[in-house]
Amino acid sequence: MAPRLRKQVAFARFARRIPWALSAAAVVFAVLWIGFLAPACGANGCVGAQTNFGSAVHDPQDFLATLLDGVTAAGVYFVVASGFTLIFGLMRVVNMAHGAFFLLGGYITLKLQRAFVGEDSAFGLLSSQVHFWQWLVPSLIAAACIAILGLGTQQIFLRWNQGQELRQALITIAIAIILADQMVAHFGAFAEDIAWPGVLDRRLNLRVAGVHYTLTRLFILAVAVGIGLALWLWLKKTRTGMVIRAGVDDRQMVAALGVNIQRTFAIAFAVGSALAGFGGALGGSFASLGPGVDGNWLLYSLVVVIIGGMGSLGGAAVGALLLGLVSNFSSAYLPGNDTFYSIIFTFVLLAVVLAFRPLGLFGRPA
Amino acid sequence: MSFTSHEIGRAFQVAIGLGVLVLAALGPLLFSTYWISFILTQVFLLGVAAASLIFLSAYGGMVSLAQVALYGIAGFVLGNVVTTGNSKGLNLGWNPWLGVLLGIVITTVVAFLFGALASRSAGIYFLMITLTYAVIANLFFGQVTTFSGFGGISGVRTPGFLGQVDFHPNRLYYVSLIVAVLVYAAIRYLVRTPFGITLQGVRDDPVRMSSLGYNVALHRMLAFGFAGFIASLAGVLYVWWNGHIDPASIDLSATIDLLVVAVIGGLYRLEGAWLGAFVFVLINNYIRSVPGLGHIGISEDRFHTVIGVIFLVIVLLSPGGLIGILEKGREVIERLVPGRQKLTADERG
Numbered sequence: 264m265a266p267r268l269r270k271q272v273a274f275a276r277f278a279r280r281i282p283w284a285l286s287a288a289a290v291v292f293a294v295l296w297i298g299f300l301a302p303a304c305g306a307n308g309c310v311g312a313q314t315n316f317g318s319a320v321h322d323p324q325d326f327l328a329t330l331l332d333g334v335t336a337a338g339v340y341f342v343v344a345s346g347f348t349l350i351f352g353l354m355r356v357v358n359m360a361h362g363a364f365f366l367l368g369g370y371i372t373l374k375l376q377r378a379f380v381g382e383d384s385a386f387g388l389l390s391s392q393v394h395f396w397q398w399l400v401p402s403l404i405a406a407a408c409i410a411i412l413g414l415g416t417q418q419i420f421l422r423w424n425q426g427q428e429l430r431q432a433l434i435t436i437a438i439a440i441i442l443a444d445q446m447v448a449h450f451g452a453f454a455e456d457i458a459w460p461g462v463l464d465r466r467l468n469l470r471v472a473g474v475h476y477t478l479t480r481l482f483i484l485a486v487a488v489g490i491g492l493a494l495w496l497w498l499k500k501t502r503t504g505m506v507i508r509a510g511v512d513d514r515q516m517v518a519a520l521g522v523n524i525q526r527t528f529a530i531a532f533a534v535g536s537a538l539a540g541f542g543g544a545l546g547g548s549f550a551s552l553g554p555g556v557d558g559n560w561l562l563y564s565l566v567v568v569i570i571g572g573m574g575s576l577g578g579a580a581v582g583a584l585l586l587g588l589v590s591n592f593s594s595a596y597l598p599g600n601d602t603f604y605s606i607i608f609t610f611v612l613l614a615v616v617l618a619f620r621p622l623g624l625f626g627r628p629a
Numbered sequence: 630m631s632f633t634s635h636e637i638g639r640a641f642q643v644a645i646g647l648g649v650l651v652l653a654a655l656g657p658l659l660f661s662t663y664w665i666s667f668i669l670t671q672v673f674l675l676g677v678a679a680a681s682l683i684f685l686s687a688y689g690g691m692v693s694l695a696q697v698a699l700y701g702i703a704g705f706v707l708g709n710v711v712t713t714g715n716s717k718g719l720n721l722g723w724n725p726w727l728g729v730l731l732g733i734v735i736t737t738v739v740a741f742l743f744g745a746l747a748s749r750s751a752g753i754y755f756l757m758i759t760l761t762y763a764v765i766a767n768l769f770f771g772q773v774t775t776f777s778g779f780g781g782i783s784g785v786r787t788p789g790f791l792g793q794v795d796f797h798p799n800r801l802y803y804v805s806l807i808v809a810v811l812v813y814a815a816i817r818y819l820v821r822t823p824f825g826i827t828l829q830g831v832r833d834d835p836v837r838m839s840s841l842g843y844n845v846a847l848h849r850m851l852a853f854g855f856a857g858f859i860a861s862l863a864g865v866l867y868v869w870w871n872g873h874i875d876p877a878s879i880d881l882s883a884t885i886d887l888l889v890v891a892v893i894g895g896l897y898r899l900e901g902a903w904l905g906a907f908v909f910v911l912i913n914n915y916i917r918s919v920p921g922l923g924h925i926g927i928s929e930d931r932f933h934t935v936i937g938v939i940f941l942v943i944v945l946l947s948p949g950g951l952i953g954i955l956e957k958g959r960e961v962i963e964r965l966v967p968g969r970q971k972l973t974a975d976e977r978g
Contacts, residue, residue, distance in 0.1 A: 440939035
């Protein structure tokens with residue numbers, strides 16, 4: 264009896280290690296492929312398993328550019344997702360309207376910028392026409408507008424449904440439907456983008472492997488790091504931040520200690536929404552605005568916080584970084600004819616994280 | 630012989646159900662061709678998709694947003710297998726029945742895989758994870774031109790007995806009706822089996838079920854696979870009905886529409902699936918004829934604003950949807966009908 268049992272236990276241990284072994288092997292292969300193995304396309308196009316750039320050893324310039332692309336995309340993901348995770352962590356509200364808030368923030372920035380610049384902008388503005396303040400002021404106003412919108416949503420619709428998570432999610436879905444449809448009605452169905460200011464819209468010589476990299480993307484990264492630091496300081500050092508962190512762990516206890524938790528909820532919801540609105544300004548300059556964009560950015564926020572763990576700021580940063588790197592490297596380093604499969608890798612990333620940590624990398628049970 | 634008010638209410642419900650069924654069976658005699666081919670057939674197939682969502686939420690406690698993605702997978706598999714001559718896609722041109730079989734089998738397998746990944750989460754996490762499935766499936770079919778690409782797959786042939794759907798709308802109408810009835814019966818049967826009872830236990834108290842020795846994740850996964858199977862039926866019907874499938878038919882807006890159908894009908898009662906689908910399709914088709922809407926700036930293009938407001942009102946007022954409102958009405962009537970209201974166990978015998 265005993266040897267059989269021992270065998271079974273040994274087998275169970277072995278079976279439990281299979282997923283680990285498989286994912287470790289996948290990661291090792293990905294690193295080897297990108298670093299050394301990927302063959303480059305020849306002069307007569309891509310044949311078989313050849314990639315656009317070739318391996319990192321072969322072509323360090325494009326490797327570095329892809330790395331920067333990934334990290335800077337992660338910056339925007341982080342700004343948007345940190346608002347989502349702030350709201351969820353404290354109030355357990357899944358704000359399904361986060362993508363719609365993002366898009367509306369972007370549109371407000373776009374329209375204000377065109378009004379400020381004032382020149383003929385029927386076909387969009389050129390960056391040479393735009394001063395730095397004509398980018399910054401519209402995006403800050405947009406963030407403020409979305410903060411007010413979010414605050415109104417929370418006070419009117421969500422406050423009296425506290426604790427009913429599904430119902431709150433459904434309410435925010437309804438708001439997202441209405442907002443998305445009204446945005447199509449008012450801003451049209453064509454994709455547009457916000458113009459970067461002229462001072463940022465140039466390439467910077469990094470003096471590493473001959474890379475000339477777009478300054479706007481480095482600016483995005485700097486803004487994201489700044490916002491991340493500011494949020495971290497706010498949560499760690501201020502009284503409101505402490506109340507929020509305490510509320511994430513135990514709302515009832517915080518309320519019982521005499522803290523006005525409703526005020527804290529309102530502040531967190533406004534700040535979270537403002538981040539979505541400002542993210543819309545960043546994302547609308549970095550990519551574009553149009554119908555359906557709200558869904559994509561809701562997806563990015565969801566993936567980031569599911570990977571990183573709900574309600575964790577550090578988790579959002581790590582999740583954003585993983586998403587940015589995986590999506591950029593997979594589309595750059597898949598064989599040239601198959602780059603459109605890169606969306607699979609986002610799913611694989613999600614699947615691998617969920618398989619090991621159902622609550623995300625830094626998630627804790629509620 | 631006397632009846633309790635509960636029994637009367639129950640008989641009333643069965644009578645309504647049978648009445649609707651008889652009306653549906655006589656449909657082609659009663660309704661115009663437009664109603665048969667555009668409205669009612671769509672109601673039946675949309676109801677089947679919504680039933681897969683409501684099954685999960687009512688009996689498994691899982692609100693899934695992946696059902697549209699799953700029915701899209703079935704539709705795309707069917708389209709790729711049976712068509713020829715599309716610029717994108719596999720263009721295999723095989724037998725239509727083989728397409729149906731492959732569509733259902735592949736979708737069910739994918740649903741088991743999705744379910745296995747999401748089965749350790751519940752509630753709001755489940756909603757979010759299934760939403761990412763939905764968006765990823767949409768992006769996948771939009772980008773991967775091997776299977777579809779942006780334009781989608783057109784010219785999907787139906788099996789011989791259905792003929793051309795445009796010329797024989799009644800045949801597809803009856804097929805959809807039969808599938809809808811069978812799906813309803815299958816779910817009602819399944820929730821009374823030991824598996825179904827255990828699933829409801831998992832819905833109510835996963836921790837207790839787990840400590841009683843039941844495999845909670847496995848039950849959720851099996852339920853999700855079964856719901857995927859039902860969704861695949863809806864996908865096959867949809868492609869037959871539409872003759873065409875593209876990534877836009879499974880995008881976020883379509884995903885949310887199905888949730889709206891289920892919530893309007895009632896997330897906690899199976900019948901709500903078809904009731905919600907009926908209301909949804911009616912609003913979608915007749916919004917332009919509502920007097921007065923044009924004056925306040927709402928045209929038929931703003932269908933989603935209208936449906937969003939209705940959705941919001943329903944969620945705020947009656948979480949049980951229209952069925953929930955009907956149930957409340959029945960309770961009121963039951964209270965008014967004199968009779969033995971409370972039965973003890975002995976009296977029931």
